[in-house]
Amino acid sequence: MLNLLHREFIVKNNYLLTLALTTISGLYSAQTFAQCELNPDILNASYQLTSSSNQTAKTVHQSQINLWRQGNTVAHQYPQTDITESWYLLANQQIKPSRYFDGYQRAIEYQPGEVVHGKTEKDWSYRYQLVSNKLIEQLTLVNESGQGCKRTQRFSKNSPNGLVTLTWLPELKLISQFSWQQGKGKQQVTEDWKLIEVGHNPATIKAFFNNLSQYKTTDYADIGDDHSDPFLTQMVTLGFVEHGASGFYDVQGHALEANGHQHSH
Amino acid sequence: MKNLNLTLVAIAIMSLTACSDGDDGQNGTDGSNGATSLITQTALPLGDANCPNTGVRIDSGVDTDADGTLQASEISATEYVCAPGKTSVSSNELLTSVNNEWFLAGQQQIAKARQTWLNATASEAGANSQANNAKTASTLQVSQAANLASLKGTAKNMILFVGDGMGISTVTAARILEGQLKGKMGEEHNLSFDTFAFSGLAKTYNVDAQTPDSAGTMTAMMSGVKTDAGVIGVNEQVERGDCSTVAGTELVTALELAEIAGKSTGIISTARITHATPAATYAKSADRNWEDISDMPAEAVTAGCKDIADQLVNFEANLEARITGADVDGIDVVMGGGRRHFLPKDTAFNSPDAVSSTEGDRTDGRDLTAEWQAKYADGVYVYDQAGFDAVDANSTKRLMGLFNESHMQYEADRHNDIAGEPSVAQMTAKAIDILDNNDEGFFLMVESGRIDHGHHAGSAYNALTDTIAFSDAITKAVEMTDMSDTLIIVTADHGHVFTIAGYPKRGNPILGKVVGVGSEEPATASDGMPYTTLGYTNGRGFKNLGTETDADEGYGHDIAAGRHDLSDIDTQTAGYHQEALVPMSSETHAGEDVGIYAQGPGALLVNGTNEQSVVYHVMDFAADLTTQANAALAAN
Numbered sequence: 001m002l003n004l005l006h007r008e009f010i011v012k013n014n015y016l017l018t019l020a021l022t023t024i025s026g027l028y029s030a031q032t033f034a035q036c037e038l039n040p041d042i043l044n045a046s047y048q049l050t051s052s053s054n055q056t057a058k059t060v061h062q063s064q065i066n067l068w069r070q071g072n073t074v075a076h077q078y079p080q081t082d083i084t085e086s087w088y089l090l091a092n093q094q095i096k097p098s099r100y101f102d103g104y105q106r107a108i109e110y111q112p113g114e115v116v117h118g119k120t121e122k123d124w125s126y127r128y129q130l131v132s133n134k135l136i137e138q139l140t141l142v143n144e145s146g147q148g149c150k151r152t153q154r155f156s157k158n159s160p161n162g163l164v165t166l167t168w169l170p171e172l173k174l175i176s177q178f179s180w181q182q183g184k185g186k187q188q189v190t191e192d193w194k195l196i197e198v199g200h201n202p203a204t205i206k207a208f209f210n211n212l213s214q215y216k217t218t219d220y221a222d223i224g225d226d227h228s229d230p231f232l233t234q235m236v237t238l239g240f241v242e243h244g245a246s247g248f249y250d251v252q253g254h255a256l257e258a259n260g261h262q263h264s265h
Numbered sequence: 266m267k268n269l270n271l272t273l274v275a276i277a278i279m280s281l282t283a284c285s286d287g288d289d290g291q292n293g294t295d296g297s298n299g300a301t302s303l304i305t306q307t308a309l310p311l312g313d314a315n316c317p318n319t320g321v322r323i324d325s326g327v328d329t330d331a332d333g334t335l336q337a338s339e340i341s342a343t344e345y346v347c348a349p350g351k352t353s354v355s356s357n358e359l360l361t362s363v364n365n366e367w368f369l370a371g372q373q374q375i376a377k378a379r380q381t382w383l384n385a386t387a388s389e390a391g392a393n394s395q396a397n398n399a400k401t402a403s404t405l406q407v408s409q410a411a412n413l414a415s416l417k418g419t420a421k422n423m424i425l426f427v428g429d430g431m432g433i434s435t436v437t438a439a440r441i442l443e444g445q446l447k448g449k450m451g452e453e454h455n456l457s458f459d460t461f462a463f464s465g466l467a468k469t470y471n472v473d474a475q476t477p478d479s480a481g482t483m484t485a486m487m488s489g490v491k492t493d494a495g496v497i498g499v500n501e502q503v504e505r506g507d508c509s510t511v512a513g514t515e516l517v518t519a520l521e522l523a524e525i526a527g528k529s530t531g532i533i534s535t536a537r538i539t540h541a542t543p544a545a546t547y548a549k550s551a552d553r554n555w556e557d558i559s560d561m562p563a564e565a566v567t568a569g570c571k572d573i574a575d576q577l578v579n580f581e582a583n584l585e586a587r588i589t590g591a592d593v594d595g596i597d598v599v600m601g602g603g604r605r606h607f608l609p610k611d612t613a614f615n616s617p618d619a620v621s622s623t624e625g626d627r628t629d630g631r632d633l634t635a636e637w638q639a640k641y642a643d644g645v646y647v648y649d650q651a652g653f654d655a656v657d658a659n660s661t662k663r664l665m666g667l668f669n670e671s672h673m674q675y676e677a678d679r680h681n682d683i684a685g686e687p688s689v690a691q692m693t694a695k696a697i698d699i700l701d702n703n704d705e706g707f708f709l710m711v712e713s714g715r716i717d718h719g720h721h722a723g724s725a726y727n728a729l730t731d732t733i734a735f736s737d738a739i740t741k742a743v744e745m746t747d748m749s750d751t752l753i754i755v756t757a758d759h760g761h762v763f764t765i766a767g768y769p770k771r772g773n774p775i776l777g778k779v780v781g782v783g784s785e786e787p788a789t790a791s792d793g794m795p796y797t798t799l800g801y802t803n804g805r806g807f808k809n810l811g812t813e814t815d816a817d818e819g820y821g822h823d824i825a826a827g828r829h830d831l832s833d834i835d836t837q838t839a840g841y842h843q844e845a846l847v848p849m850s851s852e853t854h855a856g857e858d859v860g861i862y863a864q865g866p867g868a869l870l871v872n873g874t875n876e877q878s879v880v881y882h883v884m885d886f887a888a889d890l891t892t893q894a895n896a897a898l899a900a901n
Binding site for chain 2: 070072091092094096109111216217219221224226232
């Protein structure tokens with residue numbers, strides 16, 4: 001059943017698929033194997049995020065997010081704000097978050113099960129992939145193409161809440177392209193993510209995480225103990241309190257309200 | 266008013282007494298009529314200035330104007346006849362008081378307190394004589410002085426319980442919560458240490474801070490010397506963060522004296538064992554944050570300062586090097602969290618219940634748990650509940666338990682720990698079981714470190730449930746020791762800006778919204794919204810995390826100080842965080858006094874309002890630590 005739908009949508013969405021395949025081919029030109037031999041757990045990927053709104057005048061905002069994976073550790077790096085968030089998946093499936101303030105070489109460590117957006121962090125796929133499995137399951141597979149690391153799936157869903165499209169690299173568990181529209185006419189808001197770079201160099205990835213580990217860390221519970229530390233006392237204005245990591249979906253994979261979303265931290 | 270004519274009376278008397286035997290003379294000329302004397306009586310009401318209990322005022326004088334009335338100008342004398350005052354009441358009149366349960370309980374408390382005082386102050390020889398014989402004040406003073414002197418050194422064992430951040434309001438609220446969890450109204454309930462015979466207050470300020478931190482306060486309690494905030498085991502001459510200023514400022518702690526005196530020693534904390542409070546029992550550091558070498562500035566390492574974890578593992582050698590003649594065997598029992606400060610920053614050293622990709626923080630490659638085990642062949646190192654349970658207290662001479670990478674769990678969250686953790690009561694019992702194998706006695710410090718963290722996060726639930734767990738640990742200590750030879754002191758290092766407010770009716774859920782006397786509906790403030798009994802003056806403010814038991818979860822949300830509509834919110838859940846007035850990234854300590862509660866030999870020294878450093882001096886007196894330590898040094 002899925003295959004039939006797949007072929008049907010290849011024709012209908014030829015233009016979008018071509019764009020996606022062009023991007024992926026460029027990223028994986030050396031990968032022609034039927035089986036993908038790249039380890040999705042050792043990976044770094046950069047996305048360009050474009051947010052546009054028709055609400056008043058046409059406005060476009062661009063930013064970047066870098067995804068880093070090293071085994072059971074994942075990091076989301078926001079270069080514009082010098083903040084990196086990281087999560088470690090424990091053997092018992094609990095998730096331990098950490099937040100790194102790159103401009104200050106300081107970090108805050110949390111206990112496993114830390115709350116983000118008012119919910120306990122339980123969905124590893126959301127942090128690992130930037131989009132949760134629960135969301136993907138809600139989408140309709142439009143087509144599938146390629147092989148090995150380049151195997152690509154295109155999903156879509158048009159609901160009263162808006163249009164969601166996802167170009168997905170299942171072998172790498174990686175977003176290739178992701179867009180989301182909400183509203184119509186002047187009320188329309190569009191978010192779009194494009195994969196612009198992927199790396200698999202263990203040394204580069206190790207160096208990134210090693211650098212984070214050099215930051216002076218403070219246990220979350222200790223924030224109140226030392227009011228002589230200017231960094232801790234000013235954490236609020238430094239961006240300690242922030243909105244979603246990706247901002248597009250909450251931990252359940254539901255799209256967030258457009259007017260509540262902020263890329264900056 | 267009554268007027269009496271005394272003229273006629275006088276004439277009558279004269280006629281009865283004017284008799285003689287001579288001849289009668291001629292009648293004289295009648296004189297003119299004399300003036301009439303008058304007397305008036307005036308009844309006086311209750312409360313009169315001259316007769317407070319009522320009476321009569323008697324005015325007398327001559328009616329010079331013969332109008333038959335004694336005018337004020339005619340009064341020549343005034344007397345008062347007052348009713349006597351009421352100096353006693355019958356039992357019947359007092360029936361409503363003497364039969365009242367509070368009255369009876371109060372009387373019994375007085376009798377108990379008197380006996381407690383006599384028991385505590387009387388030496389074995391003089392106890393009965395003092396109780397039974399009336400003595401002059403001077404004799405009594407001499408006797409009491411002698412008795413107090415005889416108390417010195419009577420405490421063979423000492424246990425110091427420190428509830429980090431357990432201010433007076435925390436004790437009160439925890440007492441009520443525990444009572445309500447037991448099905449009582451709550452207010453009448455007592456935590457274990459509420460029933461201790463002696464208590465006093467401690468002024469908590471640091472030498473350089475009106476509102477203190479744990480480092481300065483615990484240093485005062487352990488060393489008898491108040492010092493600056495943020496420094497561990499050193500006096501105020503040190504400059505925080507400057508290693509070069511440490512030399513010469515090191516203080517001697519009660520634990521160190523106990524070690525030198527030959528007692529067994531132990532430290533327990535539900536926080537990291539390198540955290541400020543436990544660290545002040547054994548370490549000397551210019552900064553409380555130097556918990557491992559990666560936390561220290563390079564110049565401090567180069568200058569020779571040691572991190573706190575290093576100082577714990579090398580306590581024995583350090584003390585012997587610092588005090589000539591000291592021959593100690595190291596701290597016998599160490600239990601708490603903070604494994605990260607003892608392990609190298611290398612995944613190969615991760616514990617099975619590590620919660621970070623790399624558990625250890627040490628950048629010098631040292632595994633201090635291994636060093637400790639190499640140093641003490643008879644030592645047992647455990648890191649989880651199973652290991653803890655397997656420790657045989659009778660055969661174990663030395664125990665190190667590091668149960669968490671960082672702080673141990675909140676009591677309410679303990680069941681969520683990966684490998685399991687013992688409760689503070691379980692750790693206390695195990696420690697006493699091991700330490701009391703020494704005939705010379707022991708010193709044990711037990712800290713409930715996460716009461717403080719619960720408050721900082723704005724979670725009364727976590728702060729109070731940890732206080733209750735702490736009270737359970739004290740119960741265990743009381744059960745396992747003999748009050749005749751073990752001094753138990755319970756206190757806090759500082760309070761928090763935590764309030765019990767409004768006018769809730771008796772038995773109102775302490776975590777609930779205020780419901781006034783005679784009402785079933787929550788009271789509303791002037792903004793029309795309900796409010797909770799418990800609240801904070803500052804901090805992150807309102808959070809409603811439902812059944813979440815980890816108070817730190819509240820840090821993941823925007824600060825929400827000020828008022829919120831609580832109408833549809835269950836404020837009694839574990840995840841509810843109380844409202845706060847002043848928005849801050851974390852709720853703060855308070856500068857108020859804290860309670861000191863004591864029982865056992867020397868406990869009577871705990872009374873009145875004291876500098877916090879008095880805690881050390883009470884322990885030193887009760888166990889005569891200094892004398893015993895000096896004797897041991899002299900003998901070596």
